[in-house]
Amino acid sequence: MRRELDDPSLLKTAAYVDGTWITTAGTLAVHNPSTGDLLxxxxxxxxxxxxxxxxxAHRALxxxxxxxxxxxxxxxxxxxxxxxxxxxxxxxxxxxEEGKPYPEAVGEVVYAASFLEWFAEEAKRIRGDVMEAPExxxxxxxxxxxxxxxxxxxxxxxxxxxxxRKAGPALAAGCTMVLKPAEQTPLTALALAELAERAxxxxxxxxxxxxDPREIGPELTGNPLVRKITFTGSTxxxxxxxAQSAQTVKKTSMELGGNAPVLVFDDADLxxxxxxxxxxxxxxxxxxCISANRVYVQDGxxxxxxxxxxxxxxxxxxxxxxxxGVQQGPLIDENAVAxxxxxxxxxxxxxxxxxxxxxxxxxxxxxxxxxxxxxVTAGMAVTREETFGPVTPLVRFTDESDAIRxxxxxxxxxxxxxxxxxxxxxxxxxxxxxAGMVGINTGLISNETAPFGGVKQSGxxxxxxxxxxxxxxxxxxxxxxxx
Ligand code: ADP
Numbered sequence: 001m002r003r004e005l006d007d008p009s010l011l012k013t014a015a016y017v018d019g020t021w022i023t024t025a026g027t028l029a030v031h032n033p034s035t036g037d038l039l040x041x042x043x044x045x046x047x048x049x050x051x052x053x054x055x056x057a058h059r060a061l062x063x064x065x066x067x068x069x070x071x072x073x074x075x076x077x078x079x080x081x082x083x084x085x086x087x088x089x090x091x092x093x094x095x096x097e098e099g100k101p102y103p104e105a106v107g108e109v110v111y112a113a114s115f116l117e118w119f120a121e122e123a124k125r126i127r128g129d130v131m132e133a134p135e136x137x138x139x140x141x142x143x144x145x146x147x148x149x150x151x152x153x154x155x156x157x158x159x160x161x162x163x164x165r166k167a168g169p170a171l172a173a174g175c176t177m178v179l180k181p182a183e184q185t186p187l188t189a190l191a192l193a194e195l196a197e198r199a200x201x202x203x204x205x206x207x208x209x210x211x212d213p214r215e216i217g218p219e220l221t222g223n224p225l226v227r228k229i230t231f232t233g234s235t236x237x238x239x240x241x242x243a244q245s246a247q248t249v250k251k252t253s254m255e256l257g258g259n260a261p262v263l264v265f266d267d268a269d270l271x272x273x274x275x276x277x278x279x280x281x282x283x284x285x286x287x288x289c290i291s292a293n294r295v296y297v298q299d300g301x302x303x304x305x306x307x308x309x310x311x312x313x314x315x316x317x318x319x320x321x322x323x324x325g326v327q328q329g330p331l332i333d334e335n336a337v338a339x340x341x342x343x344x345x346x347x348x349x350x351x352x353x354x355x356x357x358x359x360x361x362x363x364x365x366x367x368x369x370x371x372x373x374x375x376v377t378a379g380m381a382v383t384r385e386e387t388f389g390p391v392t393p394l395v396r397f398t399d400e401s402d403a404i405r406x407x408x409x410x411x412x413x414x415x416x417x418x419x420x421x422x423x424x425x426x427x428x429x430x431x432x433x434x435a436g437m438v439g440i441n442t443g444l445i446s447n448e449t450a451p452f453g454g455v456k457q458s459g460x461x462x463x464x465x466x467x468x469x470x471x472x473x474x475x476x477x478x479x480x481x482x483x
Pocket of ligand 1: 153156180183213214233
């Protein structure tokens with residue numbers, strides 16, 4: 001498949017601040033995880049340049065929030081149209097810097113664009129309220145106003161979608177934004193900025209600062225002009241950002257780590273359960289926060305499920321994301337491969353058995369074999385920590401209550417999945433699972449109309465859906481005497 005961009009001007013190697021493209025003497029190298037090749041170098045902004053971006057967003061705020069919602073909506077819609085028009089180039093950038101197979105990258109761009117379309121529509125539907133007051137002489141009027149300048153910090157695993165899911169609602173609400181994309185994947189973010197500029201998003205409304213998170217992060221969390229931090233990434237970094245933001249009492253949205261359990265009951269449809277698991281586990285080579293991390297399978301279906309799953313997993317084609325038919329790309333870096341290796345080694349040392357895969361892939365580099373383990377038990381690292389790789393650990397269970405207890409035995413609560421047919425069981429189990437999202441007979445749960453987010457230490461707030469806009473709006477109440 002062709003790697004060259006149809007529109008080479010989408011490959012940007014400068015940061016985007018106040019409507020201008022800026023470079024720095026020091027640079028950050030961006031590599032292709034599949035080949036190790038150097039793709040580009042982008043600027044390393046320092047704290048002072050980050051401050052300048054925040055001040056630009058602050059200056060742009062009054063005019064942007066004052067625009068009629070319908071105008072903001074039209075501009076966001078133009079951004080959606082341009083992202084859709086350039087979907088193939090954006091997908092190429094994603095494959096190059098992130099490694100996922102090209103068809104998945106196209107899927108990500110469609111998903112990313114859907115948030116711009118959705119929030120362009122929602123922008124027009126922001127509405128307040130009028131309430132009965134305790135006194136006859138008074139009216140209570142509730143207005144919704146943009147929070148103000150927002151800082152967004154995004155991860156590498158969905159380099160486009162994690163940005164539009166934040167920028168779409170922020171800009172729709174009338175907020176302005178400074179975005180810091182992940183060091184591994186700034187090129188997609190900068191291409192989105194180029195398209196934002198072409199869409200007519202005014203200077204300062206959407207800024208992209210590239211560089212070292214330890215330099216940029218404290219300025220984003222510490223600057224009092226920033227009123228909101230919206231973050232997707234690890235729970236560890238989320239905790240740090242929450243602590244730093246406490247000094248200036250910022251509003252926060254946190255999409256953090258997961259440890260998604262999958263419960264497969266005896267009455268599940270075998271094919272549906274296997275396909276559902278493949279969809280949630282092996283997408284992006286297991287590198288998604290809602291990826292199945294541990295799979296509890298009831299006695300009666302366990303062996304048939306394990307056999308069928310192992311056959312499907314053995315058939316997954318591993319390779320470079322641009323190669324025809326490839327379904328599994330590389331992991332993002334050597335640390336990611338080392339973590340997968342250590343989780344598998346720990347499981348084997350404690351009695352698990354490899355049913356499929358279980359090693360680095362013969363291609364070398366950052367490739368790991370799609371893997372299925374059986375005989376896994378609670379306490380193994382592979383069930384306690386997020387593996388973030390192509391490994392399915394199967395845990396056998398007999399009683400529903402045990403499966404629920406094990407599923408909930410974690411500090412995380414992002415996604416959970418269950419496969420069953422009995423309606424009472426589905427309702428009972430879905431109600432008992434401590435998760436923000438429950439997939440029932442499906443492994444695909446993310447879309448722009450549904451509220452995405454977690455409970456417990458998986459996060460705060462929701463993205464997408466009618467609820468996602470509220471995260472970028474404040475209520476102002478007018479106590480109107482004599483009205
Ligand atoms: P991952 O393990 O998936 O890379 P991280 O939480 O480390 O997840 O990274 C997610 C985002 O958080 C990235 O944009 C990264 O640059 C940023 N980040 C990492 N450390 C910090 C920090 N100390 N302050 C601010 N941002 C950070």
